[in-house]
Amino acid sequence: MEPTKGSPSPVDRSSAAAGGYTKRPAVAKPSQSDAAGIRLTETVPYHELYIGGVQVHFPFQPYPSQLGMMNHMIRALNRKQNVMIESPTGSGKSLALLCASLAWSRNFTSKQRQLRANMEAVIRKYCRHNQAAIARLHDASRLKDDRPASPNKDSDLEIVIDGLAASIELEEHVLSDDEDDADADPATPVAVPSGTPSSQPERTVASPTPSTPASYCTACTSPACGGTTATTSNVVQQKGAQPAAVSLESLVLMAVTIWKPTVDHILRAANAGVPAGLTSADIEVLKEARENLDVPKPRIYFGSRTHRQVAQLVDELRRKTPYRLRTAMLGSRSQTCLLNEASEVDAVDEMCRDLLDSSGCSFFSRTQKLAGSHHLQAGGELEIWDLEDIVELGRKVGGCPYYAARSLAESAELTFCPYNYIVDPSIRSAVGVNLHNSIVILDEAHNIEGVAREAGSLEITDLQLVRMAKECAKIIELMIMVRQHTLVMSVAQTLADWLRSSDMVYEFSDHEKQTAVWPNDGASLGELLDSLSLTPALIAALDRAYVEIDADIKSRRAEKNRTVLDLEPDVQLSLGAMRNVQRLLWVLKCAMPGSKYSGDYRAAASRAAVRALPDARPSGRRRRPSSRSSEQAMVVNTLALWSMNPGVVFSEIAEEARSVVLTSGTLSPVGSYASELQAEFASTLEANHVIDPQRFMAMVVECGPSGQPVVAKHSTVSLMSFQDDVGAAVVAIAAQSPDGMLVFAPSYALLSSLFARWETTGHMDALKQSKEVFLEPPGGSSDAFAKMMTRFQETLARKQGEQGPATRGAVLFAVYRGKVSEGIDFADQLCRTVVNIGIPYPAFKDVQVILKREYNDSRSRPAAADDGTGHAERLVSGGEWYETQAFRALNQALGRCLRHKDDWGAIVMLEARFAIPRNAARLSKWIRSYIREYDSFDDAMRNLRGFYATRIASDKAALASVKQVADPPADPPAEPPADPPTGPPAKRRTRQRVKPPAKPRTTTSIYISDDDDFV
């Protein structure tokens, strides 16, 4: 299950040491420009703000909601806390998150530098005023090397420094080049001079501060210190050096660079009283330095739901913020492999491994060339890049974008990725994401709870198990790692046989699937594992076997690279099989009796008939896309170990990271979200929309045109009266709505039955009179969706009038939780109206939903808070969880039409149940404050018509005023010349283009203290 263990990383030193690929290109060492840290570009104007002591550069005067978000976030980062921020889509959330996190990171570096400078000043003062004590220390160490004492005062200082240097020399190994270099100013490197012992390579250390003078002791030149300085010409013999001539400046620099032993020495001396020349404030400085200076700068991981949303974040950073820094973006081979398209291979991971095991991939060997391209370096036009950029550059350079992206991510200060790269522990380990001390920002985080549960779960089919067993059998025939492969084979075969056994009793069944569950408690699951011989001892043995097989594969690759012989694919388990073993082990360890999380798992075995199985490759290797003719009906048996608790994987993220920031337009109720994730969120914020309330109308329409309440329940949606009323309502709304309109329904099944009915009643024809009709394609095909969206947008662009909105626009029918409802920007004329039918409750009879509700009920009881399972908090009840799932999906869809502050639109909730206060309270804060309820459809339509008319008139007035500014009145006609012109015709006078002045940088200082609560 762990791709990295089998995947060659060009930059993974540790795996190289362990016998991994030797063929990898050398690591692209950050250049000096790489070490430039977070900078500000002059090409983007910005405002300066001070929030919680942090200087933030924002592209414009932020809205109150953005100030609130930045304030909460910076406060949380300062205090190493987690924060949850709910802010409507289109409220500038991404920009606020990017600017706040980068400003904090920049401030972190400045604070570290200042702290270091303060510490150095104290060390120098100590040296100046405690020469005798240090001389004694030095003399003690000197007894061993017979060096003559220095006779003059400067030499006394030398002794002081030499003594300190000697005392710290023993602990030189504590110096971390990486840590020191990372925060150092690259502009002032200072080389350890030629006296450095020849056995050690000459090392370059960065000057601790840009202001470090040529003379070593600025503190001593101050009036308070008496004013003696030593010059760089002073040299002493360093203890043990052969030859032993090191400049005094270098020793001072070493003393402050290898600072920990020096500070410890002074703090020890301070135990007997504040040393001469120092104050108690100086001692506090040293204590603070000891505590904070070796804290590495936190990396930022910024995740969103999809790659497209991540690319939007990158675009925001590049275009709208003044911040420039080393960034990276993580993606899969299927998105970045340069051979993927050409060879039409969909199992790209497997193909890549096969290629690297055999003749190799020419792109791989030029990975370093791509990663080191000047376009991607600081100041390069692709310093902030996305996957499209690196793939395009990879084609030009001939280097592998996949491995280059991973290489660049190792030194990036900000890494973008889809959030399953962060949440799923197996993907995290595969792509080398280390969350320790990092800042994790997860945008569109309303789905994190489900994503985390899925990441902690396992589903494996009998076909995958049988394939794994067959692969093992082939390898055993070759007498390779026989004991280990036999164990894997036997576990896989046992599970497959059990899944296929005819005496399985299924408790749940629908027309597609039958499912047996072991839901009740940990004991029941334990009995099942026991009956399958999956005892703790066997799981431990399987774990050892997996580790040994993985090590064997790596050593074979290393050998192959040495001998330039191709590896036979059948002498090793496929990547898919290795990943399945790894995941099986991970989940079994969590689920087995005695584990902290054993009570959080439910086992299930299901049997389903399917037509095509994506994973049904006989060899597990390269597979051409299947054609319809090759599809055949087959029965698939699946073993599931479902995690009911998102905290199984999320709590680890919260523990590792310095701060976790969850944001979305729809996190409410935030309290229940925090308890589900089993993480403490010290701060939560529900921000308002940036849009003027006059620019949107949120209405609950309880009745349809027939006057009957509209209630889209399971029992009513198939009634003809319901379908006709909804049809008439949608036709009436569409006739008034300008431009684009979205209609959301809970399921494709409902949409399909509505369409069928409306075709016969004439509602569909009536609808087409005012709108071209589109349907979100079911099945999740990205291609089909992209084509539909293009046609929808083109239709609206074509119909958009010169002077105003299209009265005959387009309507798009979609489902909650689908692609349209999340992450797509329907700004301006793309959507002026959102119509909501029903409440999108999860499928009531879905086995996982049933189990999750039961689980939450069992954990919501008071006794559950202290049941010894490690759960500190009670969970919300199953019913509450169920309702919350529905309203999160609903709120997500509601926000589709308001994407920026100048946007406008109407939200029509065509459902009587929204008038119930309990339900209305679950709507997002920015909607529930302005909601209007109508029990008469005609009244609702009248007001809706008035709203559209007002907004359209306002848009026209704004357009006219803009045109007036753009087209000033024509100049009065020039006087005709007295005489007709003679000679050649005068050159046509052209208006000289005047370059507009660069936008000035505005410096607006707004001070918000750490405790101010904006919004």
Ligand code: SF4
């Ligand atoms: S180009 Fe494709 S096959 Fe080649 S190393 Fe990169 S990912 Fe692998």
